[in-house]
Amino acid sequence: MKTSRLQKILNAIPRILSSKISIFIFIFLFIYLVIFGLVGLFIEWLAPSTSAQLILGNYTNVTSALGAAIAAGASTQHLSQAKKLNENHDNLKKSVDELHAKVDKLSKK
Numbered sequence: 001m002k003t004s005r006l007q008k009i010l011n012a013i014p015r016i017l018s019s020k021i022s023i024f025i026f027i028f029l030f031i032y033l034v035i036f037g038l039v040g041l042f043i044e045w046l047a048p049s050t051s052a053q054l055i056l057g058n059y060t061n062v063t064s065a066l067g068a069a070i071a072a073g074a075s076t077q078h079l080s081q082a083k084k085l086n087e088n089h090d091n092l093k094k095s096v097d098e099l100h101a102k103v104d105k106l107s108k109k
Contacts, residue, residue: 018073026066033058 003011016022 014072014076017069018076023066023069023073026062026069029062030066033062
């Protein structure tokens with residue numbers, strides 16, 4: 001079955017999101033947003049500025065992106081392990097079938 005270019009791109013997204021550099025970027029953004037948000041809060045004692053509110057609100061988006069990246073990596077890892085397990089199972093079944101054929105052949109003699 002031939003996969004289209006779009007399908008190949010869509011299949012690559014979980015690997016890209018779960019890469020170490022992607023997770024590093026998300027963690028950096030999370031720390032960056034929290035630090036600048038807290039600095040903005042402490043400077044404005046009575047009411048945080050709109051920029052501080054915006055920065056503190058954005059960390060939710062970064063956190064969800066980090067969670068999606070980790071989930072994509074876990075899903076990709078699980079899928080590859082399931083494929084390997086299925087291949088091993090198929091090889092084992094083939095070996096057992098060959099063994100049964102040999103035993104049947106020897107028992108008929």
